[in-house]
Amino acid sequence: MNLFDLKDEVAMVTGAGSGIGQRLAIGLAEAGADVACFDLPGQQKGLEATVESIQKLGRKAIISTGDVTQAADLKASVDRIEAELGALSIALNCAGIANAAPAEDMGYDQWRRVHAINVDGVFLSCQAQARVMLPRKKGSIVNIASMSGSIVNRGLLQAHYNSSKAAVIHMSKSLAMEWSERGIRVNSISPGYTATPMNLRPEVAEQVKIFERDTPLGRMATVDEMVGPAVFLSSRAASFCTGVDLIVDGGFVCW
Numbered sequence: 001m002n003l004f005d006l007k008d009e010v011a012m013v014t015g016a017g018s019g020i021g022q023r024l025a026i027g028l029a030e031a032g033a034d035v036a037c038f039d040l041p042g043q044q045k046g047l048e049a050t051v052e053s054i055q056k057l058g059r060k061a062i063i064s065t066g067d068v069t070q071a072a073d074l075k076a077s078v079d080r081i082e083a084e085l086g087a088l089s090i091a092l093n094c095a096g097i098a099n100a101a102p103a104e105d106m107g108y109d110q111w112r113r114v115h116a117i118n119v120d121g122v123f124l125s126c127q128a129q130a131r132v133m134l135p136r137k138k139g140s141i142v143n144i145a146s147m148s149g150s151i152v153n154r155g156l157l158q159a160h161y162n163s164s165k166a167a168v169i170h171m172s173k174s175l176a177m178e179w180s181e182r183g184i185r186v187n188s189i190s191p192g193y194t195a196t197p198m199n200l201r202p203e204v205a206e207q208v209k210i211f212e213r214d215t216p217l218g219r220m221a222t223v224d225e226m227v228g229p230a231v232f233l234s235s236r237a238a239s240f241c242t243g244v245d246l247i248v249d250g251g252f253v254c255w
């Protein structure tokens with residue numbers, strides 16, 4: 001008996017062309033799932049790399065491009081998944097953006113764009129996914145929030161990002177409660193500092209040293225370390241977990 005087995009499950013991963021979403025899409029396939037990889041059209045190369053890795057594992061994968069702020073793109077993607085891969089049973093919503101600006105100078109457009117992608121995009125993704133899962137009373141949705149939804153990162157000027165991630169955590173709990181009696185579990189994962197393209201740019205090298213110093217485990221997470229939590233929450237091993245925010249931060253929020 002393997003509680004973590006995802007064989008024959010069909011998954012949709014947003015943000016699957018890069019970073020955490022890319023690794024988690026492959027991680028679900030390693031656990032046995034077929035995976036639809038959703039990202040912006042500009043991430044075609046990353047999406048192709050994700051799909052190639054999944055197919056090498058002997059699982060099915062499709063590329064589905066669109067924008068998480070557009071409900072029609074998400075609906076078209078879900079329709080295609082159902083037609084080509086089968087009944088959608090797992091969703092990981094990883095698409096998100098981050099940037100920084102002093103609150104008093106931040107333009108409304110900058111504020112709105114972060115909230116449009118990180119909050120509206122996650123809500124619209126959950127809505128499109130749940131619309132096909134609810135009638136079957138079967139599904140797991142995991143939204144990628146951030147430890148920045150629970151703490152304020154010292155020195156980072158990102159009131160828009162932090163508040164967007166707090167919204168993802170509480171939205172996930174709210175949806176978990178709305179759908180708890182209809183077979184859909186909704187949880188979030190809140191990564192700490194993670195080594196993705198966002199944090200590997202030379203210009204953030206000095207900042208990364210501070211991230212490492214401030215993390216009790218003494219380093220950033222690798223994207224590989226997000227796979228276990230994501231597979232766990234998506235699998236039968238977490239059948240009684242809903243409304244959980246799983247903080248995967250090397251101990252950061254303890255300090």
Ligand SMILES: NC(=O)c1ccc[n+]([C@@H]2O[C@H](COP(=O)([O-])OP(=O)(O)OC[C@H]3O[C@@H](n4cnc5c(N)ncnc54)[C@H](O)[C@@H]3O)[C@@H](O)[C@H]2O)c1
Nearest residue numbers: 015017018019020040067068094095096146191193194196
């Ligand atoms: N890297 C970290 O340290 C860290 C820490 C905590 C949380 N997170 C969260 O993890 C998630 C993934 O971050 P990452 O570090 O892998 O970043 P990343 O930039 O490598 O990946 C994000 C992906 O989301 C996609 N995306 C952005 N806007 C989109 C849109 N409108 N529609 C569809 N796709 C869109 C991007 O194209 C990209 O492929 C984000 O939600 C981020 O906030 C990251």
